[in-house]
Amino acid sequence: MVLVSHSLAGEIATYFVRQYPHWVTGAVLVDTSLPEFYTESETAKLVAANEQQIAALETQPQRRATRQLLAEADNYGSVHLAYHKLAWPQSVPATAIVSSRTPFTTAADAQLWRRAQQEFVSAVPDRRLVVAQHSSHDIPIGRPGVVINAVQEMVHGSALRREDGQPEPAAP
Template structure:
């Protein structure tokens, strides 16, 4: 199931957040860097600052993204900031991906919306420091909060979160609802999906895959995969009990193909997205037609449209 790391090709992660679930159906990629035209799947709340300017921490005269290294405890994280007005769009990639996942969409959104656009590398990815031990969503939330605090962006934030980043977004929203103007969850990993039965099936199906991964050479990628796999069951049983704050508007975009190949698991994924949207009147469901899990690669227009509608809704 696991692939070795090949030159100029990212490891297609079968066990990164959502990808661990996808392994049930034999999927070897969650967020794949292969272009979508190759035929292979790649891997509204009212704002109180309607016309805010960019925080002083970021120079509004710059036209291109600038790299800002921020510290959280004993490690540093890479944030890429394109100046603009608030609300700020914070783009968070899925499991196994870093900020480069948004390399085409980030400048396009900045140009179309005039908003500040922020992408970043979670710990152990891209230019951010590696942190030993199991991956914990609480640590990821702490990193994101530290970065936005140091950038001076502590209100009027719209999260655009793909796949595993949906978990980070959910915990962040629960802890910091007043920071957020809204969120666009791009085939996001949502609490509703992780019933006890589904989580148990995922754990059982991946024992052999985890063992195989341990036999591979230790690289940054394999270490991140194993860190995500460690404690997966308890982590997601706890996640199933978490709920998105009703005060924060959200749009859930679900891919037509979903991350799964079997009809049963694909329908469970769709049901979870629908259940999430039914949880509050300020949530919308959008289906990305003809898209794999890699909606940013296959149907970027769907994300751009959803972001535009969210910005209009929040003022």
């Protein structure tokens, strides 16, 4: 299969592909949360920035959405420090699509987000980076063609690879 994920689902995709790399012939990661982003200092900054919002949520009536946000916030720091230590399997090709306007409002966070995407694709030859020009973090909504093209290219490329990950020999 070709795995496609967006935003925080990058974390789910990373854990999935690490556990089942033989199920995935390639992935398209759409402005996803990658392990490279969650440095110790960035994680601490995110935890601190969200403390007031979490405290306010805890005082609100417990609805499904509130419970989901609180569950996501629970152990956020330790979970993301552990996530930072993970690596995407080298045997699984990936295309990382990054938005031209990242999901972060500060220049430092936006720069770290872009650098994480670049580090991810630079780690292994069978990865590429696509910048979705004139896009927000909601690339699938604002620039669906960029995602569709990347998926089509990954499907076509995976059809050319044998099970051992090597390209099919060219026909004579």
